Amino acid sequence: MKVAHVILLVLAFSTSGVVVHAFDPITTTVVVGIGATLGRTIYNYFRESCDPKWISFNSTGLQTDLENKLFGQHIASRIIFKALNGFMNNENPKKPLVLSLHGWTGTGKNFVSQLIAENVYREGMDSNFVHVFTSTLHFPHLSHVVNYKTQLQQWIKGNVSNCERSMFIFDEMDKMQPGLIDSIKPYLDYYDKLDGVSYRKSIFIFLSNAGGESIIQTTLDFWKAGRRREDIELKDLETALSLSVFNNDQSGFFRTSLIDKNLVDFFVPFLPLEYKHVIQCVTAGMVDRGMDPDLDVADQVARDLIYFPKSERVFSVKGCKTIDSKLDYYT
Template identity: 70%
Template structure:
């Protein structure tokens, strides 16, 4: 690639040199300008066919994110509102003071991974396939607690290298509740209010933590609203945020146990994902049907939803949210 680029530049120089001689006594500055134009065209052409860290490939689609959260994410009014406002404020700020750090909490199957995908699709032209979207899975990438010091070094170098390549990088840390305690503190300087760390600015990066920690407290609070006859849409962030931050800080399995990221207030928002009711599971099934191009059939969707397991004595919430509906639907379609 580097050799071809040099050849291209050389051809432009030869061409422009000939052009300058043919047009004498016109100044040879024309040739110099032509070379500059040619190199600019070369860079533009390269980024036309290949993903680059430029607005053509990375741009925030507010309307798209808003519509996706409304149409594709069910039962999560709190998460939808928080995430939309957070991304809107951050991406429209040309000079943010720190990276955006979101910590998503809730029971399994409630949409945490799905939301990360939606965010990526509305930030990057290639979505989750973008070279600038990076996923870390605790049990896959950091399986041995005994190697934590090695992991710390590797994680810092990996993040630094990716942000050096593109300031608008996004990092998704899945299974935070299985992350070795203390590991995330190693990246504290990258999430802090520093202009640069070792010559690299991290202020335009996005960090998303996904965790089941605090899920039980979210379920209990949601159940209290239900028992009191209150609509779950009445729930506000203040009803859960403090509980979540305390759970993440005090739970030894949270990945953020006694973490300086919480102690120093570097996590911008703790985003609760509520347990899903039967009606939300039905919506998930209908959405999956639509995605498959299958004729929408509410009675089938109801059957699939009925097949799932619901927990608590009242059997209000799906124990796995919408996580298993894809395989369940296969039995009906």
């Protein structure tokens, strides 16, 4: 009798309530072994695992999302796509990918993290391999910094041991306890392995409002000079941004070895959003809700926001942060 027939026979008898006694030891061993293997296969099919079925970089998807869903961020879009595309297609990276995203609230930093997760992990932000730390929630007390350092190291080591393609997002870096982030410096460095664990295929993303002032000032200078914001390049911002973050004693990056040792691959600036970008956010929000875009409603929502400088009303103070609640009011 073929093995497949044996399995079907066992299943048939089991479901009909008939107890089977007539198996010889060899047949029983085969059936039990195959049954266990089949069970593991079914279990692994539905349970997220660290393999290409669940983790596979969608280069085209990320590029399309950045072009069609992220508004007013030509620098961030270009850097993030090139950085992810190069890293994920490198079978032997020398270190983890480390991105530090900077800019005022509502400019798209958290949203970009979500887009990255959705185009790397089948489960997106719900993946067991995507880990989010929020400074004010997970590390609220200065007096507990020593414990936080140990816990953070153990958490990262444990998760990377489980899956080398893990992603760690640190939100509110501008509120991070001083010196805490230095505890993970070894994991971001150029090591083959640390205690038998390789971190080189992991992704670390830091989100921060720190450095936002220097980004805004540069953007304002371009606007006042009559220059297009699309002409702003990374070189116009990166040095001032990294120095601003490094020397800001209110930042979790204050005098950190991550910057001093050049372990952050890219400081990614997010520019303040203009009225036209807010309109794009509103219409995109309508589409997400299954609504037909209404420019009159979009204009009402956009005009209801606060802009600066006060006289010219060029840049949105909160970016697209409150768009969802505004849509609830106007629709």
